[in-house]
Amino acid sequence: MIGEPEIDGGWETASGADGTAEALPGGRELEREHVRGTRGPWLWALAGVVASSAVWAGALAVQESFLPDVPRLGYRHSPDLCKEFDLKTVSQAAGREFEGRQSGAGMFLAQDWSYCTVSTQYEDGAMMYGAELLVELHKKGDPAPEFATGPGTDPATRMDTDEREEVPGLGDRAVLDRQYARDGTRLMVLDGGAVFTLTVQWFHVREAAAVDGNVPAGTIDENAMHAAMIEDMRTLMTKLKR
Incomplete structure (x- = not known):
């Protein structure tokens, strides 16, 4: 011890x-x-x-x-948007397959962008469709203040804002312009610094046998087309999500 x-x-x-x-x-x-x-x-x-x-x-x-010039970007840039662009639901609403795909893209300091255009083949007596998708990723300025304020780049574009509808549950904000560029509809979605624009147009091809030359060869369910555009846009946004 x-x-x-x-x-x-x-x-x-x-x-x-x-x-x-x-x-x-x-x-x-x-x-x-x-x-x-x-x-x-x-x-x-x-x-x-x-x-x-x-x-x-x-x-x-x-x-x-707190920087106002750095918007939230939760989507990736796709240099070939046509590979991502699937108009499955719109094709079903139109009853036609889209083809003739053309795409373009650009990457810059303030913004990346890409687009894809598709159309249906001409068929005598059938309705033709054309669609264009544009994705803009704003890396500097916030696109929210000017979102959906312009008519577009087409000189023939006409837009009736009285027909505009807010689409809930899609991005931060989404609007649907029913009357856009002659016979067509435009869907625009804002989500952070990303802006998605989908335009679908249709052309009434006249039957050669129409007596007055003003009888459309077919009709379109516009409500079904609008719902299809929203569904395909939602699918695309999910695919491009980071």
């Missing part, structure tokens, strides 16, 4: 009168105190660096979240 003198001696050996460690045989105690003395400042310095880095990263995150 260890007596009190031995305990007292142990404490005296661990620390001298001046607060420094006394060396044991072989210098083990001296070495242990030396290592402990040099490790402390490094640990404090490392903790300071980590804390500073965390504060700096947090400040950057807060700063970026």
Whole structure:
């Protein structure tokens, strides 16, 4: 059993009168105190660096979240949009298959864009359809203030905003223009910095046997077409989601 003198001696050996460690045989105690003395400042310095880095990263995150010129982009750029563009539901509503696909794309500092145009083949006595999809990814300015304010690039475009409908549950905001570019409909969707524009047009091909030349060869269920456009747009957005 260890007596009190031995305990007292142990404490005296661990620390001298001046607060420094006394060396044991072989210098083990001296070495242990030396290592402990040099490790402390490094640990404090490392903790300071980590804390500073965390504060700096947090400040950057807060700063970026409040920057008005950095819109949220949750979609990827597709250089060949026709490979992503599937008008399955629209084709069913039209009763025709779309083909003749043409695409284009561009990547710039402020915006990436891509488009795809498709159409049905001409058939005498049948209705023809054409569709165009444009995807714009705004990387600098916020597109929300000017969303759906212009008629488009087609000089023949006409748009009746009284016929415009808000489409709920699609992106941040979605609008459907029923009367657009002669016989057609335009669906536009805003989601963060991404703008999706789908236009579908149809042309009444006249029967050669029509007496007055004004009898359309067929009719179209516009409500079914509008629902089909919304469904195909939803499918595309899901496909391009990051």
